[in-house]
Amino acid sequence: GEDVEQSLFLSVREGDSSVINCTYTDSSSTYLYWYKQEPGAGLQLLTYIFSNMDMKQDQRLTVLLNKKDKHLSLRIADTQTGDSAIYFCALSRDYKLSFGAGTTVTVRA
Amino acid sequence: EAGVAQSPRYKIIEKRQSVAFWCNPISGHATLYWYQQILGQGPKLLIQFQNNGVVDDSQLPKDRFSAERLKGVDSTLKIQPAKLEDSAVYLCASSPRSSYNEQFFGPGTRLTVL
Numbered sequence: 500g501e502d503v504e505q506s507l508f509l510s511v512r513e514g515d516s517s518v519i520n521c522t523y524t525d526s527s528s529t530y531l532y533w534y535k536q537e538p539g540a541g542l543q544l545l546t547y548i549f550s551n552m553d554m555k556q557d558q559r560l561t562v563l564l565n566k567k568d569k570h571l572s573l574r575i576a577d578t579q580t581g582d583s584a585i586y587f588c589a590l591s592r593d594y595k596l597s598f599g600a601g602t603t604v605t606v607r608a
Numbered sequence: 609e610a611g612v613a614q615s616p617r618y619k620i621i622e623k624r625q626s627v628a629f630w631c632n633p634i635s636g637h638a639t640l641y642w643y644q645q646i647l648g649q650g651p652k653l654l655i656q657f658q659n660n661g662v663v664d665d666s667q668l669p670k671d672r673f674s675a676e677r678l679k680g681v682d683s684t685l686k687i688q689p690a691k692l693e694d695s696a697v698y699l700c701a702s703s704p705r706s707s708y709n710e711q712f713f714g715p716g717t718r719l720t721v722l
Binding site for chain 1: 649651
């Protein structure tokens with residue numbers, strides 16, 4: 500199976516950068532994703548990266564993929580209070596997603 | 609465009625009772641998924657439909673869970689009888705046939721089994 504691991508909590512000061520990390524065991528995934536979940540809501544796709552890419556930037560979001568180390572990260576620049584949420588790393592294989600347990604990001608003033 | 613709709617949003621039942629959840633995917637999305645999200649964990653796929661056919665139900669506890677998507681649009685997920693460990697948020701997602709498989713999630717149904 501595709502074991503996906505994330506650190507559980509991250510606290511960051513408003514205006515600083517946040518870095519959320521994810522490691523995985525199965526390297527055959529085609530796409531890797533970052534989802535955001537706010538309280539009481541479903542998951543929202545933030546960004547994704549194709550497995551043959553090393554980096555993808557989308558406004559304040561930067562995704563880095565290290566296939567050798569099976570490590571995926573999400574950097575949020577200029578973190579805002581609205582970024583407080585749970586962030587899930589997910590891997591896709593055969594149109595199915597495997598999720599990590601999520602990282603709870605708390606933005607403090 | 610309207611998002612994925614789910615109802616009810618909350619349900620509280622006693623163990624051994626039955627419960628059903630409903631999902632209406634985004635119009636035109638052929639693929640529909642049901643996930644179980646236990647508190648503190650990521651979503652776990654229960655079943656995947658392509659139109660009205662089951663693609664993958666390997667993680668569905670078939671002794672108590674059932675799901676159907678009769679006309680290839682709406683779907684229902686049923687639990688009968690419920691156990692305490694079924695307490696979770698049940699998420700429905702739908703997806704168009706795209707290269708990167710973006711899945712659009714509904715708000716979920718929070719089930720509490722007492």
